[in-house]
Amino acid sequence: xxxxLTSEAILVATEEVLRRYGPAKATVVxxxxxxxxxxxxVYRHFPTKAALREAVTRRWLDAQHVAMEPTFDQGLTAAxxxxxxxxxxxxxxxxxxxxxxxxxxTYLVLVRESRAIPEYHVEHLVGQxxxxxxxxxxxxxxxxxxxxxxxxxxxxxxxxFHHPAHAQEWGDPHIQDAFDAVVSLVIAGLRYNRIPxxxxxx
Amino acid sequence: xxxxLTSEAILVATEEVLRRYGPAKATVVxxxxxxxxxxxxVYRHFPTKAALREAVTRRWLDAQHVAMEPTFDQGLTAAxxxxxxxxxxxxxxxxxxxxxxxxxxTYLVLVRESRAIPEYHVEHLVGQxxxxxxxxxxxxxxxxxxxxxxxxxxxxxxxxFHHPAHAQEWGDPHIQDAFDAVVSLVIAGLRYNRIPxxxxxx
DNA sequence: GGACTGACAGATTTCAATATCTGTCAGCCG
DNA sequence: CGGCTGACAGATATTGAAATCTGTCAGTCC
Numbered sequence: 001x002x003x004x005l006t007s008e009a010i011l012v013a014t015e016e017v018l019r020r021y022g023p024a025k026a027t028v029v030x031x032x033x034x035x036x037x038x039x040x041x042v043y044r045h046f047p048t049k050a051a052l053r054e055a056v057t058r059r060w061l062d063a064q065h066v067a068m069e070p071t072f073d074q075g076l077t078a079a080x081x082x083x084x085x086x087x088x089x090x091x092x093x094x095x096x097x098x099x100x101x102x103x104x105x106t107y108l109v110l111v112r113e114s115r116a117i118p119e120y121h122v123e124h125l126v127g128q129x130x131x132x133x134x135x136x137x138x139x140x141x142x143x144x145x146x147x148x149x150x151x152x153x154x155x156x157x158x159x160x161f162h163h164p165a166h167a168q169e170w171g172d173p174h175i176q177d178a179f180d181a182v183v184s185l186v187i188a189g190l191r192y193n194r195i196p197x198x199x200x201x202x
Numbered sequence: 203x204x205x206x207l208t209s210e211a212i213l214v215a216t217e218e219v220l221r222r223y224g225p226a227k228a229t230v231v232x233x234x235x236x237x238x239x240x241x242x243x244v245y246r247h248f249p250t251k252a253a254l255r256e257a258v259t260r261r262w263l264d265a266q267h268v269a270m271e272p273t274f275d276q277g278l279t280a281a282x283x284x285x286x287x288x289x290x291x292x293x294x295x296x297x298x299x300x301x302x303x304x305x306x307x308t309y310l311v312l313v314r315e316s317r318a319i320p321e322y323h324v325e326h327l328v329g330q331x332x333x334x335x336x337x338x339x340x341x342x343x344x345x346x347x348x349x350x351x352x353x354x355x356x357x358x359x360x361x362x363f364h365h366p367a368h369a370q371e372w373g374d375p376h377i378q379d380a381f382d383a384v385v386s387l388v389i390a391g392l393r394y395n396r397i398p399x400x401x402x403x404x
Numbered sequence: 405g406g407a408c409t410g411a412c413a414g415a416t417t418t419c420a421a422t423a424t425c426t427g428t429c430a431g432c433c434g
Numbered sequence: 435c436g437g438c439t440g441a442c443a444g445a446t447a448t449t450g451a452a453a454t455c456t457g458t459c460a461g462t463c464c
Contacts, residue, residue, distance in 0.1 A: 004437075027425060038439050043427065153383035157359040165367040181355035189391030206407075229455060240409050245457065 005037055007045045007055075014056045015103070022102040023053070023109045054117055057110055060103060061121045067092065068125065070132055078136025079187045082154075085132055086183055089125070090161045090170075097167045108164040126151045133190065142190040150190070157186050207239055209247045209257075216258045217305070224304040225255070225311045256319055259312055262305060263323045269294065270327065272334055280338025281389045284356075287334055288385055291327070292363045299369045310366040328353045335392065344392040352392070359388050 003009075013034045017026045028049050032039035046052040070085050097104050110117045130151035136142035144150040160166045161179050169175060205211075215236045219228045230251050234241035248254040272287050299306050312319045332353035338344035346352040362368045363381050371377060 028427090029425065039426080040428085040440070041438055044437070047427090049426065149379075149383050150387065152380065153387045156362050156380050156384045157387060159362045159368075160358050160365075163362075163368075166361075166365075177351075178354065178358050181351050182358045185352065185355045185359060185391040186387060187391070188394050189387040189389070192390050192393065230457090231455065241456085242410070242458085243408055246407075249457090251456065 005035065005041055005045070009035065010042055010045055010052070011056055011059055014052055015060070018053075018056060018106050019100060019102050023106040028052070050114075053106065054110065054114065057107055057117055058120070060107070061117070061124075064092065064121075065124050065128075068128060070128055072135060078132060078139060078141045079190070082129075082132050082136070082187060082190070083183050085128070086154075086158055086161070087179075090179060093162050093164075093167070094170045097164075097170060104164065104167070108167075111164055122155065126155050129154055136190065143192050144190065154186055154190070158182060207237065207243055207247070211237065212244055212247050212254070213258055213261055216254055217262070220255075220258060220308050221302065221304050225308040230254070252316075255308065256312065256316065259309055259319055260322070262309070263319070263326075266294065267323075267326050267330075270330060272330055274337060280334060280341060280343045281392070284331075284334050284338070284389060284392075285385050287330070288356075288360055288363070289381075292381060295364050295366075295369070296372045299366075299372060306366065306369070310369075313366055324357065328357050331356055338392065345394050346392065356388055356392070360384060 010031065014026075014031050017030045017034055020026075021030065028042055029039045031052070032042050035042075042052070046055065068085070068089060070081060072081075076084070107117075126148075130147050133142055133144065133151050133154070134147050137144060137147060155162075158179075160169065161175075161182070172178075212233065216228075216233050219232045219236055222228075223232065230244055231241045233254070234244050237244075244254070248257060270287070270291060272283060274283075278286070328350075332349050335344055335346065335353050335356070336349050339346060339349060357364075360381075362371065363377075363384070374380075
């Protein structure tokens, strides 16, 4: 009302609407109503509803990325850092799933229909993984001939603990044991691992 | 018509109906129609539609279990056997997903709503994994202080390549590379792995 | 008598009419 | 002019009435 309408204000309002109604019920008209403008105005800033939803999710993911940024300053081994980072990711995902279920559901919708957003998210986090693994390679704690492929493999091997499709399993009382076992196995693998052509290692 | 109605005949007819219509459309009336009996007769053999669907799925899974039975006779290392077994599982799941999409979808429905059937399936296959790993431990190729927990960890780490929720990703052209990398990492981990209390290893 | 039927009640699904939403754009208003 | 409005067309979602389905059971038929 007072100020001119900014993209940022629309994003804030959209996030609020998504939080309240969820991805299935939230409409562009709701967002416009929350802002006290006509829905036509929203379309001056975002070409489609999908673009708006993507922008909100990207904002949300960016915050996750910042929070997950690994810290190399404490005197931890690479294995400790890796385990802590994976645990933090798991804890944050679990929390987000129960704490902001509608935003989480919004991301799940995007995972199912868009390709770009999940790729953006995964690439970023696999990049963080690669940095941790790279640090471990430098100290000779880990062995690999392809850090990026290995980081991707660690990501894939821990899919069950971060992929939103598995969120319902995160309430299982034994899930932490499963997590510990997989992470231990992965860390053991990193201590001596090569990415072979399929037959090379087995 | 000619013979008395058997549970087996109902299962065969139900599988056919499920194959044709899928889990969302298939009805008990359809099954009865296919058998030329009234739907009341079907209920003399199976108490509910869910029980019928479960019985069909269990039959189907049992066939998978038999097909996946590992063979220890050829002169393969445990790592080779493990990789081959995981590859076979992956290939069979992929094939089943495109070849019998409705039965696959039926199993997916069961995964989401029932608890018992997927547990039955997973426990059986993890048992097969445990036998392969156990063979590797005996030849000192693998190291672990808890074969069953490790087998479960291998199962969990390869979730992306057998959990039906990930089936849509199996068409990705790079999925085989991802599979190879995860399996290599896991096999490397098995060469020296312990299941610690969470802090013990990291 | 025991396998089977078919009518039935309540639950679920389907379908079509209605309402709402998305995205556009000519025109308004400051 | 430049951001905004609000009416509009086509697409999507909601609704409620009708149809179908699930599960039961008294009764039929061999």
